[in-house]
Amino acid sequence: MTGTAVDLIWLAPALALLGFVLNGTLALARPATKTAVSIIGVGVLLGAFAIGIAVFRSFVALHTDAPVVFQYWSWIPVGSLQVNVGFQVDQLSTVMLLVVTGVGSLIHIFSVGYMQEDPGYARYFAYLNLFVFFMLLLVLGSSFPVMFVGWEGVGLCSYLLIGFWFSDKVNADAGRKAFIMNRIGDFGFMVAMFMIFWSTGSLDFGTVFSHAPTAFVAGGGAITAITLFLFLGCTGKSAQIPLYTWLPDAMAGPTPVSALIHAATMVTAGVYLVARCNLLFAMAPVSGAVVAGVGALTALFAATIALKQWDIKRVLAYSTISQLGYMFVAVGTGGAAISAGIFHLATHAFFKALLFLGSGSVIFAMHRAYHASHSHEDAQDMRNMGGLARHMPWTTTLMWIATLAIAGVPPLSGFFSKDEILTAVFARGTPQPAWLVFGGLGLVTALLTAFYMTRLMLYTFHGPNRTGGEERRHLFEAPWIMTAPLLVLGLLSLAGGLLNVPELYHGNAWLQHWLEPISRSSVALLPETHLATGTEWMLVGIAVAVAAIGIVGAWRLLNLETIVPAHSAPAERGFARVLRNKWYVDEIYDALIVRPIVWLSREVLWKWIDQQVIDGALVNGAARGTRAVGWANRWLQTGQVGVYVAVFLVGVLLLLWRAMS
Amino acid sequence: MTLTFFWIFGVIAMGSALLCITRRNPVVCALWLVVTLFALAAMYVMLDAQFIAALQVLVYAGAIMVLFLFVIMLLNLGRPGPTDIKGPVGLLLAAVLAGTLLFQLRVLGGAQALPPSAIQLPPGSLAALQARQGIVGAVAGPLFETYLVPFEIASVLLLAAIVGAVVLAKRKL
Amino acid sequence: MLLSPALEISAVLFTLGVAGVLLRRNTIVIFMCVELMLNAVNLTFVALAQPLGIGGQVFVFFVMAVAAAEAAVGLAIILAVYRHKQSVSLQNMNLLKD
Numbered sequence: 001m002t003g004t005a006v007d008l009i010w011l012a013p014a015l016a017l018l019g020f021v022l023n024g025t026l027a028l029a030r031p032a033t034k035t036a037v038s039i040i041g042v043g044v045l046l047g048a049f050a051i052g053i054a055v056f057r058s059f060v061a062l063h064t065d066a067p068v069v070f071q072y073w074s075w076i077p078v079g080s081l082q083v084n085v086g087f088q089v090d091q092l093s094t095v096m097l098l099v100v101t102g103v104g105s106l107i108h109i110f111s112v113g114y115m116q117e118d119p120g121y122a123r124y125f126a127y128l129n130l131f132v133f134f135m136l137l138l139v140l141g142s143s144f145p146v147m148f149v150g151w152e153g154v155g156l157c158s159y160l161l162i163g164f165w166f167s168d169k170v171n172a173d174a175g176r177k178a179f180i181m182n183r184i185g186d187f188g189f190m191v192a193m194f195m196i197f198w199s200t201g202s203l204d205f206g207t208v209f210s211h212a213p214t215a216f217v218a219g220g221g222a223i224t225a226i227t228l229f230l231f232l233g234c235t236g237k238s239a240q241i242p243l244y245t246w247l248p249d250a251m252a253g254p255t256p257v258s259a260l261i262h263a264a265t266m267v268t269a270g271v272y273l274v275a276r277c278n279l280l281f282a283m284a285p286v287s288g289a290v291v292a293g294v295g296a297l298t299a300l301f302a303a304t305i306a307l308k309q310w311d312i313k314r315v316l317a318y319s320t321i322s323q324l325g326y327m328f329v330a331v332g333t334g335g336a337a338i339s340a341g342i343f344h345l346a347t348h349a350f351f352k353a354l355l356f357l358g359s360g361s362v363i364f365a366m367h368r369a370y371h372a373s374h375s376h377e378d379a380q381d382m383r384n385m386g387g388l389a390r391h392m393p394w395t396t397t398l399m400w401i402a403t404l405a406i407a408g409v410p411p412l413s414g415f416f417s418k419d420e421i422l423t424a425v426f427a428r429g430t431p432q433p434a435w436l437v438f439g440g441l442g443l444v445t446a447l448l449t450a451f452y453m454t455r456l457m458l459y460t461f462h463g464p465n466r467t468g469g470e471e472r473r474h475l476f477e478a479p480w481i482m483t484a485p486l487l488v489l490g491l492l493s494l495a496g497g498l499l500n501v502p503e504l505y506h507g508n509a510w511l512q513h514w515l516e517p518i519s520r521s522s523v524a525l526l527p528e529t530h531l532a533t534g535t536e537w538m539l540v541g542i543a544v545a546v547a548a549i550g551i552v553g554a555w556r557l558l559n560l561e562t563i564v565p566a567h568s569a570p571a572e573r574g575f576a577r578v579l580r581n582k583w584y585v586d587e588i589y590d591a592l593i594v595r596p597i598v599w600l601s602r603e604v605l606w607k608w609i610d611q612q613v614i615d616g617a618l619v620n621g622a623a624r625g626t627r628a629v630g631w632a633n634r635w636l637q638t639g640q641v642g643v644y645v646a647v648f649l650v651g652v653l654l655l656l657w658r659a660m661s
Numbered sequence: 662m663t664l665t666f667f668w669i670f671g672v673i674a675m676g677s678a679l680l681c682i683t684r685r686n687p688v689v690c691a692l693w694l695v696v697t698l699f700a701l702a703a704m705y706v707m708l709d710a711q712f713i714a715a716l717q718v719l720v721y722a723g724a725i726m727v728l729f730l731f732v733i734m735l736l737n738l739g740r741p742g743p744t745d746i747k748g749p750v751g752l753l754l755a756a757v758l759a760g761t762l763l764f765q766l767r768v769l770g771g772a773q774a775l776p777p778s779a780i781q782l783p784p785g786s787l788a789a790l791q792a793r794q795g796i797v798g799a800v801a802g803p804l805f806e807t808y809l810v811p812f813e814i815a816s817v818l819l820l821a822a823i824v825g826a827v828v829l830a831k832r833k834l
Numbered sequence: 835m836l837l838s839p840a841l842e843i844s845a846v847l848f849t850l851g852v853a854g855v856l857l858r859r860n861t862i863v864i865f866m867c868v869e870l871m872l873n874a875v876n877l878t879f880v881a882l883a884q885p886l887g888i889g890g891q892v893f894v895f896f897v898m899a900v901a902a903a904e905a906a907v908g909l910a911i912i913l914a915v916y917r918h919k920q921s922v923s924l925q926n927m928n929l930l931k932d
Contacts, residue, residue: 639928642747645855649758656765667836671843678847678870682854687862694866697847701873704843708836710880713894717876720898725869725905732909733862736916745859745923755856759849766845770878775837781885784835790888803892815899822903829910832917 005051005058006068009087012048012055012101013136019044019129027122034121041125042108045132049101056094065517067093069142069206076145083203088142092518095342095511096139096272103264103349104132106485110357111256113482114364124164124254131157135265139272143204144193147273151189151237154266155182161261162253174252181246185236192229195222209279209521218283218525227280227287231294234270239321240328241298245586247321251313255360258313263320263356264349271324271345274331275338275518282334282522289434292425295328296441301583303448307455308579310566311380312359315456316352319406322445323348329438330421335526337424339500339515344417346511347496351402351414354489358399361478361486362460365392369471381566382456387465391475394483396461398490403457405493407450408547413496418446419543420502423536427529443546450550455558463560504536667707674700685746688739691729698722709787711796840881847874861912861922865905872901 022040026033059068067090076083087093108128115124134153141147155178163175197203199222200211216223234240239247250262261267274281274291281288299322306318323344330341365388366379377384389396405414422442429436465472477483501507531539563569572580581587636647674697681693698721705714733739747755791799804812851874854867876894883890912922919926 640924641927642751642856642859642924646754646758649762649852649856653758653761653765656762656769660765660768664836664839667839671839675843675846675850678850681870682850682857682863682867687860690863690866694870697870698873701877704840704877705880708840708880709884710891710894713876713880713891716895716898720902721869721873725902728905728909729862729866732912735913736862736922738860738862738922745863746857747859751857755853758856759853762852763845763849766848767842770841770845776882776886782887787884787888799888800891800895803888804895807889808892808896811896815896818903819899822906826906826910829907830913 002058002062002068004062005054006062006089007070008051009055009070009089009140010072012051012097013133013140015044015048015051016129016133016136020126020133023122023126023129027120027126031119031122034116037122037125038112041129042105042112044129045101045105045108048132048136049098049105052094052097052101055089056098059089059094065520066090067142067206071142080201081197081203083143083145085146086142086204087140087146088205089140090518091515092272092275092342093139095346095515097136099346099349100132100135100139100265103353103489104135104260106488107256107260107264107353107357110259110360110482110485111254113479114256114360115254118254120164124161127157127160127164128257128260131161131261131266135269138269142206144196144208145203147276148186148189148193151233151269152186154261154269155179155186155237158182158250158261158266161257162250164253164257168252171252174246174249178246178250181243182236185233185243188229188232188236192226192233195226195229199226205276212279212283213521216280216283219285223280224284224286227277227284228290230273230277230280231270231287231291234273234291234328235294236270237273238267238270238324238328240270240294240325241301244298244302244321245589248314248317248582251311251317255313255356255363258317259353259356259360262317263352267320267324268327268345268349271327271331271341274328275342278331278334278338278519278522279525281332282525288332288334289432291332292329292435292438293332295325295330295332296438296445297325298322299325299329299445300441300448303445303452304579305582306452307448308572308576310382310569311378312362312382312385312456312460313356313380315382315452316355316359319355319449319453320348320352322449323352323406326418326421326442326445329425329442333424333428333435335519335523335529336512336516337421337428338519338522339512340417340420340424342515343420343500343511344414346499347405347413347417347493350489350492350496351405351412354398354402354486354493355406357482357486357489358395358402359460361392361395361482362388364478364482365475366467366471368476369467369474372474373468373470375468375471378566382459383563383566383569384466385460386463386467386560386563387461388475389461390465391472392461392477394477395486398483398486399461400457401490402493403453404551405496407453407551408446408543409551410544411497413493413499415543415547416497416500416502419540420500422446422543423502423531423539424529426535426539427531428527430529430531431527443542446543447546447550450547451554454551454554458554458558458560459563463563466563466565504533504540663707667704670700670703670707673697674704683746685742685744686739687733688730691726691733694729695722695726698726709791711791712800837881837885840877844874844877844881847871847877859924861915861924861927862909864924865908865912869901869905872897 019040023037026037026040062068067088069086069088071084071086073085074082075085108125111124111128115121118124131154134150134157136150138147138150138154141150159175159179162178163172166172166175193203196208200208200215202208202211212223236243247262247267251258253262281291302318302321302325306315306322309315309318327341327344327348330337330344333340362385363379366385370377370379401412405412408415408418410416422439425435425439425442429439467475500509500511502509502512571577578584677693677696677700681690681697684690684693698717702714702717702722705711705717746752787799794802848871851867851869851871854870855864858864858867876897879890879894879897881890915927916922
């Protein structure tokens with residue numbers, strides 16, 4: 001207890017939970033309610049955001065490097081395992097708190113407009129509030145188990161919201177896929193937790209991190225295994241190779257959900273986890289390299305797929321995977337680069353939420369237009385769009401801002417955060433050349449990012465309109481309740497870089513200094529890095545040039561006149577087809593993992609073990625055995641009282657015989 | 662002297678009990694049982710339980726056995742009919758089981774089963790108690806003090822038995 | 835001391851009661867045998883009351899009360915069964931099987 005507003009931290013998740021309870025009750029009792037649901041759903045988030053700001057201000061005023069930990073009650077007191085439900089307020093969790101509640105509030109407001117006509121309105125907001133509750137649990141928890149509850153909870157909400165329109169089998173399947181892929185990751189998280197408890201005897205962040213230097217041998221097998229298992233959890237939750245395939249399918253959910261869960265907050269949980277455990281990763285150099293390497297590979301791989309996708313949301317989904325890869329490169333680098341990763345996490349939350357919400361506006365408009373003309377075209381396919389800039393000027397402008405930001409055009413937010421990562425990575429390249437490769441991959445990714453984002457913008461908003469005349473008359477800008485959040489996010493994407501203007505531009509690098517207490521213990525374990533000012537300027541130059549090449553290249557290479565609507569488009573050929581089909585990864589997984597497991601389950605587990613052994617031998621066998629014993633003993637039941645008396649007496653005699661001996 | 666009389670009445674009780682279970686006619690059985698009960702009453706007197714002996718004659722030999730005879734007469738079973746004693750197999754079974762039981766009871770009721778002398782009252786203390794409180798008073802004292810609740814419950818049980826017997830025996834209520 | 839002979843006689847009487855129950859088919863006689871067993875137990879109570887206190891005699895009092903109740907209800911049951919089956923033989927009471 002600090003006696004300041006920091007003590008109110010419990011109120012933020014409690015408000016979200018209250019929103020879930022109220023909206024959930026309304027969803028069950030009066031599913032048609034709209035106004036009350038909107039007020040509750042958005043209100044609790046704004047309240048949580050206000051509390052977040054108050055907590056943040058008070059925490060800044062405390063001028064403390066040490067985290068403020070609140071232990072509320074004992075949760076699992078078993079022998080030496082003592083787990084309390086507790087929250088930890090420190091530099092990292094306050095940043096995450098603000099991002100989650102801030103971006104969350106904007107997306108809630110957007111949802112009011114986007115979901116207005118949906119019959120599951122109350123249910124939607126109940127899930128969304130529940131998600132925020134679990135997300136806050138995840139970022140605020142003061143121990144691995146509390147964090148894990150949040151981790152599982154956001155997975156559950158993700159599942160519920162991906163399959164929000166569950167009457168469509170595709171959507172329900174996408175939800176299941178996300179859930180199962182996440183389970184694989186969660187298994188890693190749990191194993192890591194067991195091993196951490198085994199080695200340090202605790203699961204509280206504070207205790208674990210203070211015991212880690214003595215409990216583990218730096219670079220030893222135990223710490224490497226723990227961190228790799230933790231990272232397995234991250235690959236599931238944050239959609240990295242090899243578990244990324246669920247995220248593009250997760251676009252089956254409502255678009256604001258994609259913005260909130262599958263771009264801004266939940267998928268960054270893995271980045272948060274690595275940042276939180278940066279000390280452990282710093283003690284295991286191999287794991288750090290694996291994290292950075294997988295991140296870099298994922299960034300490039302997803303970017304290539306994004307090049308040839310036609311579904312506007314899928315492009316953004318692969319872009320999200322790619323940008324998450326960037327963040328993992330940063331947190332895998334460790335030390336001061338943690339702040340670069342968190343910085344990119346925050347700016348990415350701004351511009352990617354903006355992109356998703358903008359695409360939501362577009363889909364909303366397309367959907368309304370198709371609805372007006374009773375057409376059943378795909379409202380998300382870019383081949384059906386084109387020239388929307390004339391009809392949706394606000395959305396177009398704001399999405400261009402986000403596109404420039406994600407492409408890394410100065411002085412937008414993405415430029416600073418991406419450049420921060422590249423600088424840190426190349427700085428590590430001097431002692432460890434592997435990082436030069438990661439940096440190189442990052443630069444290529446930056447080029448591809450600029451290209452496919454420009455492609456998305458051009459196909460959607462520019463060139464001739466491909467919707468058809470009837471629909472064209474019904475294309476309008478979304479209502480103000482949807483554009484207002486976009487506007488705020490646009491401002492944040494523009495100015496988000498101010499959070500962390502590096503010293504190179506005589507900025508104060510606020511976020512980097514702010515997060516210093518988090519990464520302080522790990523900096524000492526990592527090799528000393530330094531980059532000459534000239535090299536830094538050169539890197540900035542390369543990054544800007546790459547972005548420019550990407551944007552201009554897309555502008556010059558793509559011919560907007562030759563695009564035809566989706567229903568008459570020819571199939572791709574050659575390499576484009578491989579990219580269009582996502583490198584056939586889903587098919588490979590299906591052939592290598594899914595089908596053998598299904599075969600094993602059906603032929604061995606079901607038909608043999610379950611039906612033959614369990615049902616046949618054990619279940620029916622028990623019944624048959626009972627019947628046989630009953631049949632054999634049937635003659636005892638004569639119905640003659642005299643016989644019963646005799647048998648009874650035999651029993652008495654036996655008892656007496658026991659008494660005698 | 663007392664021991665001799667005790668054995669005489671014991672033999673009477675056992676003999677008449679044997680006749681009771683072997684006579685064919687239920688009325689004869691009942692009468693032999695009455696003889697057993699009387700012999701037991703005599704043994705109770707020798708065991709310093711005069712009040713119980715009186716109850717035995719009044720309640721058992723009087724009331725209960727009259728009830729038996731009454732039912733036998735009511736059902737008109739007094740005539741000698743076909744025997745109800747089971748055949749040789751039943752006889753053998755009964756003999757084996759009863760023999761085993763007797764053996765076991767004799768072992769269990771033998772010398773080592775007697776209460777240890779440490780907790781035994783000195784000889785004649787029961788007679789002294791009866792001399793102090795009177796024969797009925799010696800039983801009535803604990804009955805209405807220590808065992809008051811069981812006594813009341815027994816009265817409820819008897820009431821329930823009366824009601825039950827009426828319900829069962831009456832043709833139409 | 836009459837305790838040992840009393841226990842001997844009691845054991846024999848009890849055994850005779852059991853033998854009667856096993857041997858007879860007439861329910862009224864079986865009932866009498868049950869009474870015989872109760873009396874055998876009563877004898878041990880009274881015999882043991884001498885060295886162990888007056889409680890044994892009090893217990894006999896209760897046994898008599900229960901025996902009276904049992905006789906009343908039991909004989910009423912026999913009456914009801916006889917009315918139903920025109921017989922008091924155990925052979926005819928075999929409905930427990932069904």
